[in-house]
Amino acid sequence: MRKALALSLLALFLGGCASDPADRDISGTWINQVAIDxxxxxGPLREALQAYGPNLEWDVNTKAGQARYTNGFENVEGRLLGEQSGAWKVDFYGSSASELKRDGNHLQQAASDNEPEQLFDRAQIPVPEGAPIGASFxxxxxxxxLGGNWTIASGQGEGGTVQFQADGQVTGLPGADRYALCLAGDCASMSNGNDSMWLQLNGQGNNWIFVRKGKELEILQAVNTALADEQPQFAAGERKWLLEKQ
Incomplete structure (x- = not known):
């Protein structure tokens, strides 16, 4: 009887341990995997980001009492005020607050007056030490x-294979060795609702409009329709390349 009681107490103790701190720990880097999926x-990139954003990545350090996030345009830092019933409140120095909580393998950002509820997954792809917030997303x-192999179906280099690397390198696309997708901010506001990317070679580059439809990727010239003293406004111009996913 005494042995059975001891075993029951041990099971209760172990069960309690299994559901504590680690299950509620929110430290680490979390990315908006729902938007990525x-x-x-x-389909269109901006539609996905707007539907499941606006925030793209959280970086949380519970020991230091710090939390920060990026929405692709601004990086916002706050302080954790402590945990209550598994939820952590993040104070952005009096201007606003967010609530974070573990939801199984997800980090849940509670809905607020300014933002909808959002879910984040732990980042899996490593980034270089010291990389800025948002690099994991x-x-x-x-x-x-854009991963995998793309064939140039039309345009300069027709028949060649293009690869867009996760670190921003691109190979096989004539006249470009680096690229960046526009996620938010000025580049988005200047593109008149279009998706846009930056292509450069040896540090010099230009803005381009792109259209993604399934396994096809059109890259078009970005034509500035604004006056000389106005903020640039880019419209889709002549198609430069049509890429098809292999």
């Missing part, structure tokens, strides 16, 4: 959205 279906997005 939506984009990876092959960016690499995961680039891999899911």
């Amino acid at each position: 939506a984009a990876a279906k092959g 960016e690499r995961a997005l680039y891999s899911a959205y």
Whole structure:
């Protein structure tokens, strides 16, 4: 009887341990995988980010009492005020607050007056030490959205194979060795609702409009329709390349 009681107490103790701190720990880097998965279906990038954002990545350090996030345009830092019933409140120095909580393998950002509820997954793709916040989301997005081999179906280099790397390198696309997708901010506001990317070679580059439809990727010239003293406004111009996913 005494042995059975001891075993019952041990099981209760172990069960309690299994559900504590580790299950509620929110430290680490969390990315908006839901938005990435939506984009990876092959549709417009901005639609996916707007539907499941606006925030793209959280970086949380519970020991230091710090939390920060990025929405692709601004990086916002706050302080953790402590945990209550598994929820952590993040104070952005009096201007606003967010609530974070573990939801199984997800980090849940509670809905607020300014933002909808959002879910984040732990980042899996490593980034270089010292990389800026948002780098984990960016690499995961680039891999899911543009990863693999693309054939140049039309345009300069026709028949060649293009590869967009997760770190922003591109090979096989004539006149470009690096690329960056526009996620938010000025580049988005200047593109008149279009998806846009930056292509450069040896540090010099230009803005381009792109259209993703399933396994096809059109890259078009970005034509500035604004006056000389106005903020640039880019419209889709002549198609430069049509790429097809292999």
